[in-house]
Every structure is written in C-alpha cells, then in structure tokens.
Amino acid sequence: MAVLLAIPIFIGLLMLQTGVVESLQLLHGSADILLLALIAWGVQERVPLVLDWALIAGILALIISPLPFLVPLIGYLAVTWLARMLSRRVWQTPVLAMAVATFAGTLLYHVLVWSSLFISGVRLPIMESINMVILPSAFLNLILALPMYSFVTDLAQSLYPEEAASEPAN
Amino acid sequence: MISFLRSYWRAGALILAAGGILFLALGGYLTPFLRLATGPVIGIQTWFYTNYQALYESVRSPRDMADLRQENLLLQAENSRLQSEVISLQEQLKDADVLYALLNFARSRPNDTYVAASVIGRDPSPFLRYVFINKGSDDGLKRGMPVLTAQGLAGRVDAVISNAARVQLITDPGSAVNVKLTSSATEAMLNGSVTGDIELDMVSQEIELVPGEVVLTSALGGTYPPGILVGQVVSVRRQETDLFQSASVQPAVDFNALSAVLVVTRFVPVDTSPLVPVN
Numbered sequence: 001m002a003v004l005l006a007i008p009i010f011i012g013l014l015m016l017q018t019g020v021v022e023s024l025q026l027l028h029g030s031a032d033i034l035l036l037a038l039i040a041w042g043v044q045e046r047v048p049l050v051l052d053w054a055l056i057a058g059i060l061a062l063i064i065s066p067l068p069f070l071v072p073l074i075g076y077l078a079v080t081w082l083a084r085m086l087s088r089r090v091w092q093t094p095v096l097a098m099a100v101a102t103f104a105g106t107l108l109y110h111v112l113v114w115s116s117l118f119i120s121g122v123r124l125p126i127m128e129s130i131n132m133v134i135l136p137s138a139f140l141n142l143i144l145a146l147p148m149y150s151f152v153t154d155l156a157q158s159l160y161p162e163e164a165a166s167e168p169a170n
Numbered sequence: 171m172i173s174f175l176r177s178y179w180r181a182g183a184l185i186l187a188a189g190g191i192l193f194l195a196l197g198g199y200l201t202p203f204l205r206l207a208t209g210p211v212i213g214i215q216t217w218f219y220t221n222y223q224a225l226y227e228s229v230r231s232p233r234d235m236a237d238l239r240q241e242n243l244l245l246q247a248e249n250s251r252l253q254s255e256v257i258s259l260q261e262q263l264k265d266a267d268v269l270y271a272l273l274n275f276a277r278s279r280p281n282d283t284y285v286a287a288s289v290i291g292r293d294p295s296p297f298l299r300y301v302f303i304n305k306g307s308d309d310g311l312k313r314g315m316p317v318l319t320a321q322g323l324a325g326r327v328d329a330v331i332s333n334a335a336r337v338q339l340i341t342d343p344g345s346a347v348n349v350k351l352t353s354s355a356t357e358a359m360l361n362g363s364v365t366g367d368i369e370l371d372m373v374s375q376e377i378e379l380v381p382g383e384v385v386l387t388s389a390l391g392g393t394y395p396p397g398i399l400v401g402q403v404v405s406v407r408r409q410e411t412d413l414f415q416s417a418s419v420q421p422a423v424d425f426n427a428l429s430a431v432l433v434v435t436r437f438v439p440v441d442t443s444p445l446v447p448v449n
Contacts, residue, residue: 018291
C-alpha cells in the first residue's frame with residue numbers, strides 16, 4: 001500500500017518541477033527533483049519497493065514529456081537501479097552514496113535523453129550540451145541532493161519503520 | 171482739625187508713601203530695585219515648576235509610552251498590509267498590461283480568431299523548450315495551431331488534452347520555422363538550439379544579410395500563418411566556402427517572461443504529406 005503514496009508525492013513533485021524548479025536555471029541546465037527523489041529512494045536500504053516507485057515516476061513524466069522512445073520511464077528506472085547498486089556495493093555511507101549516485105544518475109539520464117533526441121534528428125552539439133546543460137544540471141542536482149535525501153529518509157522511516165525494515169529488500 | 175490730623179496722620183503718610191512709590195514705579199525709577207527683588211523669586215519659581223513637570227512626566231509617561239508602542243505596532247501592521255497590497259496590485263497591473271497587449275494584438279488582426287491562455291509550467295527536460303498552457307481541446311485547441319504573443323511568434327501546439335496543452339517554442343532544438351526576410355523577400359529556415367537561441371539557416375550566399383533585418387513567418391510549409399513577426403537578425407556568419415550563410419536572430423518574444431499567449435484557432439496547418447512523393 002505504501003507504493004500508492006508514490007502517486008500523490010510524484011504528482012506534487014512534478015508540479016513543483018514544471019512550475020518552479022524549471023525556472024531556476026544555471027546556464028541552460030536545471031535540477032530534476034523527480035530524479036533526485038528516486039535516487040534518494042534508491043539509496044534507502046530499508047525500502048523494499050524501489051523500481052515500483054521509479055515506474056510510477058516514469059509514467060507520470062512520460063505523460064507530460066515530449067521525449068521520444070519512453071526515455072523518461074527507461075531513464076528513471078535505470079537511475080534508480082544505479083542508485084541501489086551504488087549504495088550497496090560501492091559506498092556504504094548513505095550521504096556519500098547519495099552524492100555519487102546523484103552525479104552518476106544525472107549523467108546517465110541526460111546521456112539517455114541526449115541520445116534519444118539525437119537519434120530522432122534533433123540537432124544537439126555535444127560539447128555545447130555537456131557544457132551548457134548536462135554539467136550545470138548535475139551541479140544543481142548535487143546542491144539539492146542533501147535536502148531531498150533528508151526528506152526522503154524521513155518518508156522512508158515513516159513508511160517503513162525499523163521493525164518492518166528487517167524484511168529482505170529487492 | 172488737629173485731633174483729626176493726630177488720629178490719621180499715619181494713614182495719610184502711608185497713602186502719600188504708596189502714591190510716591192507708585193509714581194516712581196510708573197516712571198520707571200524702581201525698575202532696577204524690582205529686578206533685584208524679583209530675580210531670586212523667579213529663579214525659585216522656575217526651579218519648582220521645572221522639577222514638578224519632570225516628576226509629572228515621569229509618572230505620566232509609562233502610560234503614554236504604552237499607547238505609543240501600541241499605536242506604533244498598529245501602524246507597522248497597517249504598513250505591512252498596505253505594502254502587500256501594493257505588491258499584489260503591481261502584479262495585477264503587470265498581468266493587465268500583458269492582457270491589454272494581447273487584446274490590442276488580436277484587434278489588429280480581426281480575420282483570425284484567438285484563444286488566450288496562461289502559461290502554467292515548463293517542460294522538465296533542460297534540452298527541450300516546451301511550455302504548458304491552461305487551455306485545451308475543450309476550448310477548441312488542436313495540435314499544430316500557432317501560438318503567439320503581442321510581440322510575435324511563440325511556437326505551436328504540440329499536444330492537447332481536454333483542459334491543457336503543450337506548446338513547442340520556436341527556441342526548441344527540434345523546432346523549424348519557415349521564414350522570410352522583409353528587405354530581401356528571401357525564404358529561409360529558422361531553427362532553435364539547445365541554448366535557446368534561434369538561428370537562420372539555408373540563406374543563399376547571394377543574399378545580402380544585414381543585422382537589424384526583420385524576420386517574419388512565410389506561408390511555406392503551411393505550418394504558420396504568414397507575416398507574423400519572429401525577430402531581428404543580430405549577427406551574420408558568412409564563409410565563402412559554404413553553400414549557405416547563417417545568422418543569429420533575436421526573437422521578438424521574451425521567452426523567459428512568457429506568462430500569457432494567444433492560440434490562433436482559425437488557422438489550420440496544411441498537411442502536405444500526401445504531396446510528398448513516395449519512392
């Protein structure tokens with residue numbers, strides 16, 4: 001039942017993203033708070049259902065985004081999986097895992113977006129895309145990573161208290 | 171007579187003395203003496219009065235201070251409320267200015283029909299330049315309809331639901347607008363870019379492009395109605411070895427401050443796909 005809570009949460013985050021966050025740009029990059037929420041959810045060890053939340057976020061993003069080839073859905077699933085792998089196998093410190101997963105996840109997602117647009121015929125110079133969009137977006141995501149991690153950690157603790165956290169996670 | 175004088179000579183002397191003093195006072199001869207006498211008296215009186223007033227004020231002032239503080243708080247609250255009201259009214263004035271500009275623009279083109287809409291959000295991807303508006307198919311919007319502002323061309327409707335629509339701006343990297351240059355009557359292609367700049371491409375080398383040249387939509391492709399202002403040429407890039415020259419264009423619309431738009435509902439884009447030869 002906790003996964004149903006993802007729907008109103010991500011709808012709220014999506015409204016915040018399109019209405020407020022998207023206006024706050026650095027060069028031509030912007031933060032992606034849905035991506036950050038999924039990464040923060042992915043590094044939470046107590047949470048069993050990670051990809052389900054990524055599926056919900058991806059479908060919501062897919063509804064409004066003009067990106068081709070189901071990129072929002074595939075991208076969010078990939079980034080969430082990456083965050084879970086990084087937190088388990090590479091970095092044991094959650095905050096550090098969050099930071100590394102944010103940077104790597106942002107790069108992965110934007111590379112997917114860039115590739116899909118390039119394949120569909122949109123002219124996107126690679127160096128300009130990296131310098132003006134991808135790196136500034138990664139920087140903005142890193143700035144917002146810690147607040148988002150705090151918010152999602154509190155959410156995870158309230159949805160999956162300590163006694164329920166002993167269940168095996170996928 | 172003598173007994174009368176013996177009985178009342180003292181009274182008479184006093185009367186004479188008083189009269190004399192009065193006469194001298196009126197004449198001003200007693201002023202120095204009066205000054206000497208009244209000086210200390212006035213000093214003592216002043217001392218008494220001043221200290222009494224100070225004591226009186228110190229007893230009375232706490233009540234005044236409390237009144238003043240309360241009045242100050244009330245005035246500060248009223249000031250804050252009025253400042254908020256001023257800010258709110260200024261925002262409403264800005265919105266009204268935008269709407270008046272849109273109304274004037276619509277009136278200047280009476281042959282077209284328009285639906286006004288507010289911009290309610292932007293696409294989450296930083297690679298794309300799309301906005302969301304709060305009007306949809308219930309208001310007569312369809313995919314492909316041109317979107318304008320009072321300044322000029324903004325984009326076209328890309329997707330529609332019942333009460334909202336997504337608009338692709340002309341600054342989007344995937345956007346391509348057929349345009350014409352007013353001075354040389356030449357057709358060209360206007361493309362968006364990842365940085366949000368718009369560029370004029372595929373301009374013949376024979377054409378003399380100059381900065382300041384006005385760019386309008388052309389009827390080629392049937393995507394937009396002709397004659398809508400798009401922008402002005404800012405800089406020209408010309409290499410003798412290239413087939414075409416290109417130019418940067420300053421858009422007429424300020425896309426960072428886009429708040430209200432007009433969707434041209436009467437114009438229907440022409441579908442030229444049946445005319446494209448299939449080999």
